[in-house]
Amino acid sequence: MTQDAAAPLLELRGVRAAYGSIEVLHGVDLVVPPASVVALLGPNGAGKTTTLSVACGLMSPTAGSVHVAGRDVTGVPPEVLAQKGLTTIPEGRGIFPNLTVRENLQMATLAGVGIKQVEEVAYGRFPRLAERRNQIAGTMSGGEQQMLALARGLAVDPAVLLLDELSMGLAPLVVEELYGIVAQIAKEGTSILVVEQFARTVLGVADIAAIMVHGQVRRVGDPTTVEQELSAAYLGG
Template sequence: MTDAPAAVEPLLELRDITASYGTIEVLHGVDLVVPPGSVVALLGPNGAGKTTTLSVAAGLLAPTSGGVYMAGRDVSGVKPDELARKRVVTIPEGKGIFPNLTVKENLLMASYTGVSVDHIERVAFERFPRLGERSSQVAGTLSGGEQQMLAMARGLAVEPAILLLDELSMGLAPLIVEELYGIVSHIAKSGTSILVVEQFARAVLGVADTAAVMVNGRIRAVGKPSEIENDLSAAYLGA
């Protein structure tokens, strides 16, 4: 693809989102933009509302006010399965796979997007040969890293327009995290817009074009990763 022009419109945009669980409001006006082909990292301590923000973007949670826009279209209130069929791929935190299905069966479930099973398997096994070796193994018995690869394979194979990733690094060794983020950056280069939620990871800062720090249901700072790294460590360790 050609270089994106400087003032291109965002592919994913959250405008002044408020959201609640029951009567408790957890997002108090979140604005966030993900331009085409870029990686935006959403960081912040536990309970800041990062996962909720992602759920709103994925259609799992309808915002109480504000709007979700994809490619300029207002999609707030659209169901998650409809978004998924339009190549908006969400990989939720720590459970991006069906533990009682085999690797192949997991990949079969990605075919609702309209991509053929053959294509999905080819892309997945090419990128992750280890999954190919374990194609008939039950996913729950894979190692944590392999499980995350399986989840990522789905994101890769259906060539998403928008990829929403939650806590990719959770419970994984640094080397694997690095490998996974290498893939994220690769997907982004091919034009996918990516929103990554992470609580603690330096790795994501290496691939992110933009990082946003979230605290108590609000975006506190947005900038280049290098600009906000110092704020981050203060936010976490309270020093």
């Protein structure tokens, strides 16, 4: 990581990706500068989650490249990226539902952090998780599950954090609470790429907003200006 400070932490260059022979990403260019929050927005099926899958290594692009801190990491398996400081909280609940809270946190240590540190950060930030440390994660409320998922992102102190649909199926107040925490993580210097359908909430924390349509990033800019165009995109009004 001896690149100059201006080098983006995560960069996708001309990424194309396909399921079978149906291409869903047609050349995605996306840059996450250091210590910034980038919101990736767009209608259903625009390719946001696929973009994230490529970025975290779960999916290999058919063309283009992925760079982390200036290094080409295209084709590097996801577990290696995870150990190098690229943490992903996937869509839905990024937790193991049949493991207890504590066991979930123990899985976070696979990225190379000690369990002590993980528990300290997780329980410190979310005291409710400490109360439930021996509860099976799948039996907690949706908000608590998402907190657990986010706790992992916090605890391993990543260089880049990828968040997919943090808000899905959660009550608005919980979503706000979670994004408050995302904002704090960002403040501590982590670069974050957030995928969201709930446009307005995330625009509050984002430095940069990118709109994705038709498997391409169509628009990148200041969140407030982008917001205007979004409402039009969603309800077609």
